[in-house]
Amino acid sequence: MEPTWLCPDLAARDRLLDMDERLRRPRAAAFGLLGAGVLAAVPHLGWRPLVLLAGAIVVLVVASLAAKRVRTPEYGFALSWAFSQVMLAIAVALTGGIESYVLSWLIVPLVTVPARFGARGVVAAVGFVTVLVLVIAVAVEPSHPLPQWYATTGFLSTLAGVSILSFALMRSDVDHRTEAVLDGLTGMLNRRALSERLEELRAQAGFTGQTVAAIAADIDHFKRINDEHGHARGDTVLVEVAHRLRTRLRAFDLAYRVGGEEFVVLLPGAGVAEATALAAELRDTIAAEPIDGLPVTMSFGVSATSGGTFVGAELLAEADAALYVAKARGRDRVIAA
Incomplete structure (x- = not known):
């Protein structure tokens, strides 16, 4: 496999694949929290936001399963990540635009970018999310279709999702550091x-x-x-x-x-x-x-x-x-x- 812009060396690609595997359950838990939040908004917004979130989850799952079968899995992961952010941005647009109580949800997938794609990926991801926020601010009229209590639950679900993913990334980093300096059989330094x-x-x-x-x-x-x-x-x-x-x-x-x-x-x-x-x-x-x-x-x-x-x-x-x-x-x- 040849290096690419997102994975400048083969070690970066191996780490990406390993990280995706490690993040599978924490990511499911984080999206489950967001899904619960969307489900709670169904009486006020209908089923459209829930369908969007479900589509984002399906794309992430399909991309993860197909990653090992293609030569450049990093681009598949990047596209699926971008798609999930677009789906969340649409959900934000439907729930009040730039004043939406769930605007902070756009941060949750962003947490995983540094460990998966490195510095280049972070720059590109932050730029992409910034563009989404600016589009929402310009194109969508601010409103408050959700009840006031949703401001609290929206923030708490963001906090929980970020915490889950951050903890998983921390554990993965510790494991990688340990594996890098310890012999797997004897436990001695290498x-x-x-x-x-x-x-x-x-x-x-x-x-x-x-x-x-x-x-x-x-x-x-x-x-x-x-x-x-x-x-x-x-x-x-x-x-x-x-x-x-x-x-x-x-x-x-x-x-x-x-x-x-x-x-x-x-x-x-x-x-x-x-x-x-x-x-x-x-x-x-x-x-x-x-x-x-x-x-x-x-x-x-x-x-x-x-x-x-x-x-x-x-x-x-x-x-x-x-x-x-x-x-x-x-x-x-x-x-x-």
Whole structure:
């Protein structure tokens, strides 16, 4: 799939599809509230506003179902969103124009735009809603066909709809951030989080002059475990290894899974001797008891900075080189760079 104006990269399109799936139930709840408000106005306005709202909902549902079958789903979503806003604008026009008690309903669908379409979509959506409001203000004579109490219920339904969608978007954002830095199997931080932490430690070390140590670790003969006992059992080994590593670390030491059976531990303020001693403890912890009936060992490579600013890639490369030596010398051991 090629990038488009609304989705400048494939990641943006994936996020759009994921977000639409996450918003399905909250969006249904929000529109249900609006539908209840329209239903309450039937004795005063007839069935036309309810039919319009129902049409908007149908279009949204059809667009969501068809999205995965087309090359550019973002334009389908954008058109369905615009159609729903037009339907709401017509409902506003029928209920008093610019002085309608439900004018605020136009804000409800707008809440979802930033998370789905990004900055470009926000600009376009705000401009579109602005045009709708200006058209209503110019073309429709203000009136008050609804009773006074509807002003309160109209605002409260808007407040509830915005709250529902905002909460769903917040939860989605938290989930995305978590997924971006955590390994799904072991719950450990991943390679992206490692890069970010190294940059933070580099900046801190440049200011404080502290040393930073790195431990590179690798489960010995892990491929053999997968080949002989299956990947499910291999996953059990990975989860337990991650747990044992975490139980031996200080609160401010962080462990990362950076590959299939590869792990890295960063130790702020530690030198080679302290990191080597900790690596030895980790080695003993892993080998102390079998995991799911299997004997498991690990090899470790250690490196450390001399204090002050450093290059994260070089620190990790030195730890990897030491790990390679440990494996070449028979595995199940700790080697310092």
